[in-house]
């Protein structure tokens with residue numbers, strides 16, 4: 001990989017997916033944080049089905065910190081891992097109220113300290129919520145970053161993020177995250193990637209999925 005090739009890939013993806021933005025419905029950064037926490041090991045579409053009920057009942061950190069665990073679990077039960085996710089939502093809201101007046105901090109390290117918030121979630125909240133350049137590496141971004149040659153096969157998540165940031169222009173980081181997810185969902189699926197119709201096959205180091 002080099003910066004010229006990375007730029008060509010990102011520009012191609014922008015043309016293929018002119019609309020590329022966060023798929024999780026939210027009206028503010030608090031809702032975004034909750035939605036990203038809920039999105040672990042499920043689809044954005046499933047999260048979007050439960051969050052209207054969650055945010056109507058608990059519109060901010062003050063409301064959610066006082067929620068009953070069983071009530072939150074009942075609302076989010078369809079998305080899996082409901083017990084852990086509900087516990088983390090309530091704990092996270094408690095910290096927001098106790099340390100940040102109910103606001104979501106605009107700082108990677110402070111975000112990562114919140115209960116249930118890992119590197120990926122912190123990066124998404126920074127990028128989408130605060131427009132701070134960041135690249136969150138989820139399962140799609142991780143897979144596609146290898147197949148398009150951004151990283152070595154054995155690279156871990158952190159190394160994948162570092163490679164993407166090394167080659168992609170900083171002003172494209174936020175867009176690149178969404179674009180790589182869209183590409184992964186549309187063409188470069190984990191199983192049976194659509195290599196026959198792939199517009200980026202010339203960049204693929206995965207040999208059209210036949211490696």
Ligand code: SF4
Nearest residue numbers: 188193195198204208
């Ligand atoms: S050719 Fe296939 S494996 Fe390679 S990037 Fe395209 S869809 Fe993915």
